[in-house]
Amino acid sequence: MTKVYKIKKGLDIRISGIAELSRGENFVINYYTLRPIDFVGLTPKLLKKESEVVKRGEAVYCDKYNPEIKFTSPVSGHIDKIIRGEKRKLLEIIIKSDNEDNAINFADQISENSSEKLKSLLTISGVWPFIKQRPYGIIANPNDIPRDIFISFFDSAPLACDYEFVLKDEKSNINAALKTLKNFTNGNIYLNFKKNSKLVDIIDNIDDYVINYFEGPHPSGLVGTHINKIQAINKNEIVWTVNATDLPIIGNLILNAEYNPERLIAIAGSELKQACYYNLRVGADISDFLKTGVKGKNFRVISGNVLTGTNISSNPCLGFYDNLVSIIPEGNEYEMFGWIQPGLKKFSINRAFASKILPPKSFVIDTNYHGGNRAYVVTGEYEKVCPLDIFPQLLVKAILAGDIEKMENLGIYEVIEEDFALCEFVCTSKTNVQTILREGIDIIRKEMS
């Protein structure tokens, strides 16, 4: 069944500052921040108060409507601060580390063969949120039985971390995690690798899984692309997805009975003195690193990649799902007659800039908006970068018009924000496609519940 899929539509944004394959020196991390807003559509319920002591793996908050799903502390210490926003919306929970790293032991919960007990172990320890569901791109519901589970073993996004480098020493953890996931579905577990990837060698009992290969430009590494090409989601179907770099955390829980959300994270981008990899836990505060590791002063810190990540400049703490921190210059400067200049240093998918005629190189790309919001004029540009069997622009228009039937017909169940991030990047009218898509998904979720 193994197949190589060739993705033709897409775009590799040639942004400079890719992390080199080495580990940087550890730096001091005193604070860890949990952000309930990392989880789309979650209503959090706090279980701890300020200054309460927590151990690693101890629940700090839970899902209000699904209280068995816990969100646990990545470190032992005490709750330093709870930050709320408008209407008392829970924004951040800051935990101060006591550097002792006491952890809760879940050994009594481990039971290898019962899917119910495994689910309860995963939810209570805080690793369950690593399992997401499609449609909607939300945390999976433990009571569902998904059609299939899809796992992508590479990332094609700009500055993405190299999964071969990150996962090469995680063989036992990954296999333990995969074995666990096998209990949750009656369908297939699809493992999708980059063409010619050596990572496939670390998978034991390979016949238990369906292996496929993908090649081509971004979004060839997105799980949404894989699902669409292998077996697209239909209405009323549920598929689960897990990011391969989160598998070791699940595996470590199964093998060592501890929640240890530590991953090898790439800190990359043109503003760094040296871009490389660091061992960081979920929520780790990297302000100490930023004091010395960054060149200029006018930069933006993004948890995740430059297309879909979160701006964490005000409190630089690693997001729950992110295996990459991107640091790029802020583009808050005026440029005279920018629209007529040849554009030697500008990156564009269009050949309307001189940079496109010169030999390929990488570009320092800043956060400038490059223009103003306009009504749609250009057509067909989204299609150039979207390999899915979907009309992105028409779906966006259907959402803007609030036409639920049309949204369904045009395939809203098959996509989440990241699948349309490139459309947003290339949009000449500077439409905020990802925000609009999420609004559409929220409308549909409300309608279906």
Place this chain on the structure above:
Amino acid sequence: MKFLRKQIDKIKPNFEKGGKMYFLHSTFDAFETFLYVPNKVTSKGAHIRDAMDMKRLMIIVVLALVPSLLFGIYNTGLQHFIATGQSHDFWLMVWYGVQKVIPLVAVTYVVGLGIEFAFAQIRKHEVNEGFLVTGMLIPLIVPADIPLWMLALAVAFSVIIGKEVFGGTGMNILNPALTARAFLFFAYPSWMSGDKVWVSGMIKGENIIDGFSGATLLEQASTGAKVFINGLGEKITHWDMFLGTIPGSVGETSVLAILVGAGLLLFTGVGSWRIMFSTLLGGITMGLLFNIFAINPAMEVPWFEHLLMGGFAFGLVFMATDPVTAAQTNKGKYIYGFLIGFLAILIRVLNPAYPEGMMLAILFMNVFAPLIDHMVVNSNIKRRLRRVLNK
């Protein structure tokens, strides 16, 4: 240049909310963003954006139109001096053309942009760049002698009725430039057809040689001419038709200049090659069909001459490809383009009352573009539904 920026920043607060000149904020914004790409940074979604924006897009189309404009200026003078039998000094011809054509461009921009700015102000949004292109297109598709007040009226009609009532740039159904031309064509036919309007100076009869005819090739074809002749009775060669040294609207005659523009549009990807290719194919197909089943001289006009005559090339490159009014889907673009080419030649040959079929064909297909898209999108929807049923 820092000085200029400082001055702008100094007066800027006047135009912001609460400032004295807030009622002119769209106008201020238009001029400021013309001078400087704003310092606005991304706040939601993707943190980086492609360097392409609407200003760059529109300016590329305007650049692509420049060869046609320059040749149009020259040709306006050339045709005039052929008709008057005067000496052919190159710069004299250019100067005559400048005097005729530049006022057309100026009036179009002043009237059109004035309305655009006013609407942007009323609607409280930024000024759209769409009219930069429309304002360049309109002078190129009218005869050089069109009275300026007529032109102003047509521009106002096309911007208000053709575009703003639908919601402005991006929302219109009909191509605004062609709406202006259609308005002139039906409201003032004596200025838009016949054998006098296409050579500058003929209507007023300024020293025109006796017996000189300024009929375009399309008019000659529709009246059954077998060999095309110029006003002096000399034969017009295919080379003349390609270069564009023939009577016609200001910018439509030179296929060569249009091809240069087409090259820029295709290279930058701003113009849709799908539409250009399929329109060409549609025109050739219809031309060949007429040649095969020819029963009258109009049907006998060789298919390739259709491509060189009238507004076919200009419409193909600059009008049919307008992304707002064309089909949106890639498959739809092929159908849309093919039918434009097909219908344009059909109207030309079978309806002598409208020798210029290109304008009507494009406007007609503008109306049908949403239907074509609907069919293409429905096939995608059906495919999705079938996936569920096949399980």
